[in-house]
Structure formats: structure tokens, C-alpha cells
Amino acid sequence: MKQKKQVNSRKKRVKRLLCLLFLLAFMVTGYFVYRYYRDDKKQEERFDQLEKIEEGRDENPVSPVLPEEVKNPDWIGWLKIKGTSISYPVMQREDDSEYYLHRDFDGNYSFYGTPFLDSRCTVDSDNCIIYGHNINSGRMFGALHAYSSESYYKEHPEISFRAGDEKRQYQIVSVMQTTTSSPIYSFTDVGNWNEYGEYVSKILSGSLYQTEMGKQIRAEFKKDTPEEFFWKYEFLTLSTCRSWVGRDARLLVVSAIKSD
Numbered sequence: 001m002k003q004k005k006q007v008n009s010r011k012k013r014v015k016r017l018l019c020l021l022f023l024l025a026f027m028v029t030g031y032f033v034y035r036y037y038r039d040d041k042k043q044e045e046r047f048d049q050l051e052k053i054e055e056g057r058d059e060n061p062v063s064p065v066l067p068e069e070v071k072n073p074d075w076i077g078w079l080k081i082k083g084t085s086i087s088y089p090v091m092q093r094e095d096d097s098e099y100y101l102h103r104d105f106d107g108n109y110s111f112y113g114t115p116f117l118d119s120r121c122t123v124d125s126d127n128c129i130i131y132g133h134n135i136n137s138g139r140m141f142g143a144l145h146a147y148s149s150e151s152y153y154k155e156h157p158e159i160s161f162r163a164g165d166e167k168r169q170y171q172i173v174s175v176m177q178t179t180t181s182s183p184i185y186s187f188t189d190v191g192n193w194n195e196y197g198e199y200v201s202k203i204l205s206g207s208l209y210q211t212e213m214g215k216q217i218r219a220e221f222k223k224d225t226p227e228e229f230f231w232k233y234e235f236l237t238l239s240t241c242r243s244w245v246g247r248d249a250r251l252l253v254v255s256a257i258k259s260d
Contacts, residue, residue, distance in 0.1 A: 043104045043112060050089050050105065054078045057162070072105060076123060078162040079115060079130060079238075083155065085143045090130055090161070092117040101131075112140050120188045123163035126196065127187045127235040134240040134251075141240035144253050147175045150209040157212065159255045161236055170236045170255035173214045174207035180248045182206075184237060193230035197221070203235070203254050213256060234259050 053070060057078075077090040093099035097119035104110040118129040132141030146152045159170040176184070184206075187199040204218055221229055233256040242249035 043110055046105055047088060051087055054087075054089075054162070070105075074100070075105070076117060076164065078160075080160040081143075081156055082158065082160065084146075085138055086141070088115050088132070088140070090115050090117055092119065092121075094119060101133075115141070118188065123166075124234075126189050126231065127184075127199070127237055128161075128163070129185065129188065129237045129239060131239050134243060141238060144238055144240050144251055145242075147172070147253050148177070148208060148251075153209070153211060159236060159238070159253075168236075168257055170257045171213035172211050172253060172255045173217060173235070174203045174211065174252070174254040175209070176203075176206040176252040176254065177208065177242065178206065178250055178252060179246075180250055182250065182252065184252060184254070185239075187235070187237075193226040196230055197226055200229075200233070217256065231259055233257065 050070060072091075074091045074093050075089050076092045078088070079090050080087040089105055091100045091105070091114050093116075098116075099107075100114045100116040102110060102113050104112075105114055112135060113133050115130050115132040117123070118131070121128050132144075134140070134145065135142040147156075153172060153175065157172050159172065161168050161170060176182070178184070183199070183202055190196045190199065200217065200221060204214055204221070207214060217233060220232065224232070236255045236257070238253045238255075240251050242251055
């Protein structure tokens with residue numbers, strides 16, 4: 001009888017311990033969920049503040065007066081696609097290529113990160129490659145996946161990019177479902193017409209569908225001599241992952257503007 005009471009007593013202690021552990025796990029999980037949504041809200045508010053400042057830069061593009069709290073030397077541009085959720089600052093830290101992969105505008109940890117320019121590029125590179133996370137809710141570059149549909153492209157054919165103090169309007173050339181091994185990731189600055197032509201050819205041939213800008217570039221590519229076509233266009237490539245396909249799967253939205 002005494003042995004049975006001891007067994008029951010041990011069972012009760014184990015149950016109490018399991019309940020305490022469950023409660024502790026619930027509280028820890030709740031804390032991290034709370035912190036996640038708190039930080040998410042904070043970053044969203046920060047982006048809203050920066051967007052208002054960006055609108056002010058449009059009104060005074062030559063010498064905008066920026067508040068001290070947003071004078072981040074890593075802020076090198078602004079990316080916007082009209083009619084979509086994409087309207088974000090673009091960052092670049094020269095000594096750390098992926099610094100903003102999981103950091104917000106102010107350098108704090110962020111699951112979403114902040115879009116950033118490839119460290120091999122300048123804003124005047126032959127191809128500016130900008131990276132952003134694919135967020136399921138459509139946040140950040142998750143919205144780019146809508147470009148898998150040609151009808152969506154026709155509604156949003158332009159990409160606006162303020163590079164430094166210059167605002168540029170790019171036309172979408174190609175939408176590519178590819179991987180991290182795509183040669184387009186090697187296309188930043190080239191030194192000869194042959195290499196330039198090869199990259200342009202891969203951009204055109206890899207598209208899910210033909211765009212109006214793609215048609216124009218294809219026609220000029222065929223008509224012009226290699227020397228005439230060399231550096232005729234500057235490209236802007238937006239890159240995000242396709243995690244449901246595979247770890248290395250990527251979506252590229254490539255756009256272009258005629259060189260001056």
C-alpha cells in the first residue's frame with residue numbers, strides 16, 4: 001500500500017513538472033511571438049516614415065534636407081513599383097555584402113531584412129542586382145512572384161529606382177525562374193561587347209514570356225552591330241527566393257533603361 005502511494009506521489013510530481021514545463025514553453029513562445037510582431041510593426045512604421053521622406057525628395061531632388069535620424073550612409077536609393085506593395089529603401093554596406101539580409105534600416109535584427117544592392121555593384125553598374133526576401137504575405141520581394149503572370153506584368157511594366165540623386169524609370173525586360181547558379185548573377189560590369197551580348201541574350205531567352213521592352217531590345221540586338229549595341233542599355237535585376245521549390249531556386253525580374 002505504501003509503495004502504491006509512493007508511485008502515485010511520483011506520478012503527481014511528474015505531472016506538475018510537465019505542466020510547469022508546458023507553461024514555461026508557452027510563455028517563452030508567447031514572448032517571442034510578441035517580440036516578432038512588435039519588431040514587425042516597428043519596421044513597418046519606419047518604412048512609412050522613410051517613404052514620406054522619399055516623397056519629399058521627389059519635391060526637392062537636388063538638395064533634400066534629411067532628418068538626422070535617417071542619415072544612414074548605407075541608404076543608397078529607393079525602389080518602387082507603382083500599384084504594388086513594393087516601396088522600400090535600398091541599402092548597401094561595402095564591407096559586408098549581406099549586412100542587411102536580416103537587418104532593418106537602422107541595423108537592428110529583422111527577419112524581413114531590407115532590400116540591398118549587391119556589393120559588387122555601384123548604382124551605375126551595367127546591371128544593378130538588388131536582393132530582397134520572399135515573404136509569404138507579399139511583403140518585401142514576395143510581391144514579385146505575381147510577375148509569373150503575364151497579365152500582372154502588363155499592369156505593372158515599370159520599376160522606379162532612385163539611384164543616389166537620380167530617379168530612373170526602368171521597363172521590365174524579362175521574368176526568370178532560375179537558381180543561384182544563373183549566369184545573370186555574374187552580370188554586374190563587363191568590359192567587352194561579346195560578354196555584354198551574351199548576358200543580354202540569356203536575359204531575353206530565359207523569360208517566362210515576352211515583354212514589350214524585351215521585343216524592343218531583341219530587335220535592336222539583331223539589327224545593330226555588336227559595337228553599336230554595346231552598353232546601349234543599363235539593367236536592374238530584382239532577386240528573391242522560391243523556397244517552396246528548393247533552397248537554391250530564385251525568381252529574377254530584370255528591367256532596363258537606355259544608357260545616356
